[in-house]
Amino acid sequence: MQESLKIHNAFNNFTEASRSLETCYARLCEQVTFLTEELENKNVQLRELRQHHKRNLRLIAMGEMAATIVHEIRSPLCSIELYSNMLMDDLKDTDHSEMAGGISTGIRSLNNILTNMLLFAKPRNLSFSDLQIRTVIADALKIIEPLIEIREVTVSHTLTDHAVSGDRELLKQVFMNILLNAVQSMPEGGNLTIEMEGGGEYLKIIVVDEGVGIDPENIENIFDPFFSTKEQGTGLGLAIAHKIVQSHEGFIKASRNGDRGSTFSLYFPYKNSTAALNHINDGKEMNT
Numbered sequence: 001m002q003e004s005l006k007i008h009n010a011f012n013n014f015t016e017a018s019r020s021l022e023t024c025y026a027r028l029c030e031q032v033t034f035l036t037e038e039l040e041n042k043n044v045q046l047r048e049l050r051q052h053h054k055r056n057l058r059l060i061a062m063g064e065m066a067a068t069i070v071h072e073i074r075s076p077l078c079s080i081e082l083y084s085n086m087l088m089d090d091l092k093d094t095d096h097s098e099m100a101g102g103i104s105t106g107i108r109s110l111n112n113i114l115t116n117m118l119l120f121a122k123p124r125n126l127s128f129s130d131l132q133i134r135t136v137i138a139d140a141l142k143i144i145e146p147l148i149e150i151r152e153v154t155v156s157h158t159l160t161d162h163a164v165s166g167d168r169e170l171l172k173q174v175f176m177n178i179l180l181n182a183v184q185s186m187p188e189g190g191n192l193t194i195e196m197e198g199g200g201e202y203l204k205i206i207v208v209d210e211g212v213g214i215d216p217e218n219i220e221n222i223f224d225p226f227f228s229t230k231e232q233g234t235g236l237g238l239a240i241a242h243k244i245v246q247s248h249e250g251f252i253k254a255s256r257n258g259d260r261g262s263t264f265s266l267y268f269p270y271k272n273s274t275a276a277l278n279h280i281n282d283g284k285e286m287n288t
């Protein structure tokens with residue numbers, strides 16, 4: 001009897017142990033399934049990251065290649081520009097002067113596209129100095145002067161002395177891109193106005209055109225790289241301008257004018273310029 005009780009108890013213990021083992025086994029199975037799923041997810045993520053990395057490497061290589069090509073095209077283009085300017089001088093006051101002017105305008109436009117591409121493919125380090133922003137705007141206007149004449153655009157501006165700290169070449173590119181868009185938006189001609197407002201925390205430069213205006217549904221996208229509504233546009237002008245102004249701790253606002261045309265307002269902080277710092281130090285009035 002004693003023996004059979006022992007066997008019975010042992011059997012019970014065995015059944016209990018086997019049940020608890022079964023529960024453990026089921027739990028382990030659940031965990032294995034969960035971990036397997038997790039591993040699969042991680043593997044998918046890893047594959048995506050690898051692809052992303054590969055794509056980034058390809059983009060970097062393409063950027064490098066684009067930069068090299070732009071450099072290669074640029075050198076002969078500079079020579080062509082030089083010769084076309086000489087030709088323009090030679091043909092001044094002759095029947096062919098307009099043709100020579102057309103060549104120069106085409107070259108300048110090509111040069112501008114190349115600069116935007118280069119800046120997009122390979123942003124360069126900024127070289128800051130104190131500069132009078134009106135001289136930068138005047139330089140940019142000078143470069144697009146032939147196009148302004150061809151389009152019969154009238155430029156009026158009130159450019160006063162305002163010093164900000166910035167990279168002259170990059171800021172010239174900003175104004176060229178903004179002014180070029182303004183001129184291109186007026187195929188039938190019109191008025192292009194540039195005004196400056198200083199005094200506050202920011203220097204504000206306002207560019208107003210009387211062109212086709214920006215469609216309300218596009219206003220969110222115009223600063224995106226490669227967004228263009230022009231048949232031959234690269235969509236890089238505003239993206240580059242935005243990036244450069246941002247690197248000067250400023251910003252750009254675009255709006256559609258009530259009746260016709262657009263307004264682009266560029267804001268640059270005064271705080272970075274030595275003039276502004278001197279102003280803070282000695283309490284003198286600045287930007288007068």
Ligand SMILES: Nc1ncnc2c1ncn2[C@@H]1O[C@H](COP(=O)(O)OP(=O)(O)O)[C@@H](O)[C@H]1O
Nearest residue numbers: 181182185213222228229233234235236237238
């Ligand atoms: N002054 C403007 N008037 C009307 N539309 C403009 C003006 N400036 C920019 N845009 C719009 O923003 C788009 C992007 O401009 P941008 O980046 O300079 O590229 P792109 O000039 O090559 O088209 C233009 O295609 C145009 O639709």
Ligand SMILES: [Mg+2]
Nearest residue numbers: 177181237238
């Ligand atoms: Mg443009």
